[in-house]
Amino acid sequence: MFTANRGRLTLIGAVAVGAVVALAGCASGDPLAEPSSSAADSTIVVGSQAYYSNEIIAEIYSQALEAGGFTVDRQFQIGQREVYLPDIEDGKIDVFPEYTGSLLQALDKTAVGGTSAETFDELQAALPDSLRVLDQADASDQNSWTVTQDFASMYGLTDIASLTSVTEPITVGGNSELETRPYGPPALQEKYGIDIAGFVPVEDSGGPLTVKALVDGDIQLANIYTADPNIKTNNLVALSDPDGLFFPDNVAPVVSQKVDESAAAILNEVSAALTADTLVDLNSQSVNDQLSAEKIASAWLTKENLV
């Protein structure tokens, strides 16, 4: 190989031909199309986002359903909403822990939001007929524009609008999709006239790298989820949002028609017990104590007498 001369051109040619063939393959079929699920009809498929907190909730749903006698197929860590939403709409996933406001915005770009109850009602109307959303929990995991405590006190920041008083350039950090979300940097500019100097992609969904970038001052503004225990441990300030730039994001299971009334009753019981403080506590057990979703879920369900 290393010293071949003639074979080299042939090889390059072969690679080029291979690439063309592979691309042509993309043209004729959707490589992401999957054969329809072959799982037994009685099995309930529970999905989760590629987000540890969402996985904990999905695990709680799964264990609660299993305790109620259902067979559960766990399909966790399926990326961001853009990736899994089509699968939910197609009925490939039966139960998915969702966040009311964000899901509403994904389904209906013109949604107006409002209070948490209004958002919930809007979401019910926006969901396709094959899906429904069960009771929402008190717990919410909101998007937020978050800054460090130092930065907040330096400019007297309390709510999002007060960012206009910042005199240094503000660099925003977060996942790529943040740039185009309805509450992203363009919205800050249009709605509040906040000058955003730049956007730095940090592709870990407000995780440890984003928090570190914020604390280090590499970025000044980040989208951290409000149930993130890092906000407390790193002295961060989630700016309040009186104008409802972010929709209320209460946790609620989105379910397919395969979820019958007895299964729905189990999930509603879980949601009733899931308070805001609970969710932060569960997340902290994962982030700070490094416990697995399975252990966190079973301990909490046992404590709440739900299994």
Next chain:
Amino acid sequence: MSFLTETVAWLLDPANWVADGGIPTRLAQHLLFTLVTLLVAMAIAVPIGFLIGHTGKGRGFAVATSGAFRAIPTLGLLTLVALWVGIGLNAPFVALTVLAIPPILAGAYTGFEAIDRKIIDAARAVGMSETQILLKVELPLGLPLLIGGVRSATLQVVATATLAAYIADFGLGRYLFEGLRTRDYGQMLGGSVLVILLAIVLEGLYALVQKLVVPRGVTAGLPTNIRGGSSRSRPVMEPSIEEGKNHVHSE
């Protein structure tokens, strides 16, 4: 719309070629980052590889460590380093250098090892110093395999440099991450095509360089000996150099 037409449309869209984060800028960033990473990796791996190849010592250690290095998942290492040094290009730079070192190191020492010991002995016998042996015999004869190692490292780095965009607004990886996150598969595939094209161009350049650096003594006469067939052939001197034939001094 199918992915292929979306991809072509994305690649041909003039807006993608002029803007601040346009294709030429990102292509240049990607290439520059790859080259800098390779240079640093070479600065580390080549001297060590030569030392191992020349002395024949520490080979087992080098094989074991570079094998272990190869097994490190680059994204994991990148995250780990980034948690320490913060976001930006430092973390991907470290992770990619670690990725590039093993093939270069292997190329450097196997290049020396592949040389027929008789040639080294002959060089020593005619009174060459160790430095002369290293620079005038081992280096030129081992160069094809070294370039081969660098070539394979280049291919890995140019493809993996897309990870730089995980924590920086940099390089062609940005198209992949952005396309993936927003389900813009045309953009994602378009970015991939650019990476592939860049890799093919670099491969072509290496093919050329590798051809040029093979010493005349190795290529002249019997090139079939050194061409990679199914068996692992080694670069050897032309057969005219045989004991007792050309080395007899006429007095």
